[in-house]
Amino acid sequence: MTKFNYKMIVLMFVISILLLYLIGCNKNEESSGEIKIFEINNTEEILGKKNEQDVQIKKHFMILNPPKDLKKLKEIIEKYSKEHPVDEEKKDIEGKNRIFDMSFYRESKELPRDWEPDEGYMNTDRLEHHKNDLIAYIVWSDAKPQKEYNVYDKNKEGQINKRMRFMEDQLLSDK
Template identity: 55%
Template sequence: MIKAGSKVLALIVGALVIPLSLIGCTKSDGSGGRTEIVEIENTAQVFGRQGEEVTVKRHYMILNPPEDLMELKELVEGYSKDHPIEGEVEATEGRNRVFDVSFYRESEDLPRGWQPDEGYLNTDRLEHHKNDLVASVSWSDTDPKKNYDVYDKSKEGKIVKRMRFIEDQLVE
């Protein structure tokens, strides 16, 4: 009788412990569910140095972006204030600097740690991942008011809702 009871107890414990231990082994997203912004390495661009205008582009990934578009705008605005890029390229007299900062969501097509690929037969650049673009900020030396665009997109990248701001003013 004791042997049968211990077998049943072992089965019950095994039925609980094994699934719980497997759940503990599942892949973690590394951010613990909190929102985090990381720069997508090897994607920064500065071009137009010979012309009248210099364009500076930066690309970031938002891990666990907020679903609320006002919260997303505030997140992007706060990040832009805390991480200014204006000092990265000196203003030359008579030349305008244009700044364009893009924020992407993590996805199956654009995973964390993604890097551009300029392979011979296959290329994978950020312009191929516009479906995952969820926010952008642009401004220039001649028009220092920051323009914010934030998007709610379906998993397939279709725009469900879009909000545009000039500084804190909602446009449209």
């Protein structure tokens, strides 16, 4: 009888180890350290009136596992913007000066990867409430096609530890 109990205990232990191993193999991107960028759902904005000369196109993205090195962060968002050209997407807006604004946010407790804006009756949650997690943005226009890059190292509370500003590849400020 004790042999049977011993075998059951060993079998349960082996099954537990296998389950833990399988759970560990299914780690998400956060724990694997892979950098991933994707557009945040339902956040694109197109601002401008019919009779105005300018129209602003704002797109918002999440970066999972952003690098701490600000030059590396700039390179990553620069590569992403070249691989996903917003100005090519919005060719249908003709006859106006298009101003493009791409904002990049880090994942946080307040801004999880599946976050979407909430315009509920008693509660609103918009991206402007999450400026603490804004870590980079790119701005350019049809009139000024040179891209301006701003990248930030922020602490958990959103205070800026360091900021770098580039015009294309030229470093303009390093604070």
